Amino acid sequence: MRKTSTMRRAPRQNNRPHRRHHAEAPQNAQRNYQRYLALAQAEAKNGDQIAAENYYQHAEHYLRSMHEAGART
Template sequence: MPRARPKRKGSTARLRETGQFLNAQRRYERYVELARAKALTGDYVAAENYLQHAEHYLRSMQARQAPDPLRK
């Protein structure tokens, strides 16, 4: 029976966190661009909706960058 490899929490975990940050950044930029496009067509309700989505991803990115007060 093959031995199970121990799971490592090293560079893979950091890469995953970085990937999630970049994904949030891309989504933020996408929603801002969608909001601009809707505002240019005069659909301000849809533009506001997209801006609210963008704000969610902005907060997500800010939370990841904030230092964890419990870690030293």
């Protein structure tokens, strides 16, 4: 009788390339940039500097995405 292993196999890797939605649709990146910038400004105004910095970092990510998408065109 064959003994089965109790170890689980690692999940298979998906071979599809990772899609970068914000790079494919610059208007979405711009909308998200504006949204996170507004959220950051609101939090800064309310005095929550930690939340504001978090939102500023998100806004910066989308700003870089917009510049990257612009450089490719």
